[in-house]
Amino acid sequence: MAVVLLRSIPSGFGTAPVLANSRSLFTDCVDAHRNHLNGETNGLFKIKLGGSNSTAAVEVYCQQEGFMGGWSLVQQRESGALDFNRTWAEYRDGFGSVDAKGKGELWLGNQNLHLLTAGGETMLKVELEDREGGVTSAEYTVRVGPEDQGFPLHVSGYTGDAGDALAPTHNGMKFSAFDRDASGGRCAERFGGGWWYNNCQTANLNGIYSKGPNEPSGVVWASYKPAGLKSVRMFIRSAAF
Numbered sequence: 001m002a003v004v005l006l007r008s009i010p011s012g013f014g015t016a017p018v019l020a021n022s023r024s025l026f027t028d029c030v031d032a033h034r035n036h037l038n039g040e041t042n043g044l045f046k047i048k049l050g051g052s053n054s055t056a057a058v059e060v061y062c063q064q065e066g067f068m069g070g071w072s073l074v075q076q077r078e079s080g081a082l083d084f085n086r087t088w089a090e091y092r093d094g095f096g097s098v099d100a101k102g103k104g105e106l107w108l109g110n111q112n113l114h115l116l117t118a119g120g121e122t123m124l125k126v127e128l129e130d131r132e133g134g135v136t137s138a139e140y141t142v143r144v145g146p147e148d149q150g151f152p153l154h155v156s157g158y159t160g161d162a163g164d165a166l167a168p169t170h171n172g173m174k175f176s177a178f179d180r181d182a183s184g185g186r187c188a189e190r191f192g193g194g195w196w197y198n199n200c201q202t203a204n205l206n207g208i209y210s211k212g213p214n215e216p217s218g219v220v221w222a223s224y225k226p227a228g229l230k231s232v233r234m235f236i237r238s239a240a241f
Contacts, residue, residue, distance in 0.1 A: 009113055028116065029062035030070035030238050040064050044100050047072065047114045058094075058112055061102045062134045065233060071125060071235035073098065074108040074114065077219065080103055080209030084193040086088055089178040091194040094146060107194075107206070110151040110175055113144040113236070121239040124155065126205070128221055129231040138162040141235065150174030150182055153196040153223040158198045163223025165203035170196045 002087045025048040032045040039045075042065050050058045061096070063071040068140075082096050082105035093239045094109025116122070124142035138160035143151040153168040155171050158164040173196040174182040183197030189195075193206035207218020211226030217228030 025057055028070070029064065029072045030060055030241055033064050033070045040069060042102060042205065044098075047116075049112060050126050054067075058108070060108070061098045063102070068237075068241060069167065070125055070241055071234060071237045072108075073102065073106075074113060074116075074236055075106065075205060075234035076232070077105050077205065077209060078103070079105070079210050084093065084206045084209070085179060085192060088175075088177040088194070091175065091177050092151075111142060111147065114146050114151060116191075116236060117143045117236075118146075120128075123237050125235040125237070126162065126166070126221075127233045127235070128224060128229055131228070131230045136160070136162040138221075140167065140237070161237075163220045165223040169198050169202040172199045178207055193218060194221050205229075205234065 012087040020075060021024060025046050026035065028047055029045060030058040032047070033039040036045065042063055043061070043237065044059050045062050046057050047060045049058060058166070061073040063069060063073060076098060084107065086095060092110045094107055094112060095232065096104065096106030098104035098106055098192065122142055124140045126138045128137065140155045141157040143154040145154065152172060152174050153170055155167045158167055164186035174192060176188040176197045181188050184199040185197070187197035188194055190201065190205055190213070192208035193204065195204045195206050202222040204218060204220050209219055210217035218230060219229045220226060221229065
């Protein structure tokens with residue numbers, strides 16, 4: 001059964017996991033990796049948002065296994081089952097879900113992205129898979145600003161083998177959805193998904209998902225594949241691992 005990833009979680013929600021200590025909330029997936037009994041295993045963890053006095057939390061899929069865990073899944077598309085042509089409010093709050101094995105499609109929410117990247121240097125990892133089975137990735141330093149500034153994307157420091165399709169075009173851009181567009185070209189309406197457009201795109205992981213070679217494609221990473229990709233996902237992690 002799918003688990004809704006974006007929600008406020010009251011105290012005592014669900015069945016509490018067995019912890020290495022008395023804590024039930026973690027500041028991020030790095031904290032869960034260090035302080036949960038099963039923290040080195042991929043799965044869903046409750047992440048606290050907004051500082052020590054906040055009671056808001058979100059349940060996040062943490063990629064903990066492999067070299068350097070602590071990654072929070074913030075975006076994923078696998079099949080096009082979920083419509084990403086959403087309003088500003090939906091992108092702010094988040095939509096979609098993944099299960100305990102990380103299967104599903106989601107956007108964690110711009111407000112959560114802001115809160116999770118505001119506390120210190122944060123890394124972004126983008127993983128891409130094409131329709132021929134090729135896989136590639138890109139990593140950056142990233143920060144998402146607050147809503148009253150338009151959730152601007154600040155991204156720099158590219159490494160990886162996918163090519164840098166994100167920073168040169170999209171750094172500093174405000175977020176756009178079809179009902180609140182700051183792109184300079186009605187880009188969210190044209191490409192069917194919210195993104196940090198810049199009249200319009202060299203990277204866009206939220207556009208119209210192409211299910212076949214003859215369908216329109218808006219899920220792109222131009223330095224790797226100018227046409228549609230099969231699966232894409234975005235992770236963030238504190239640089240202080």
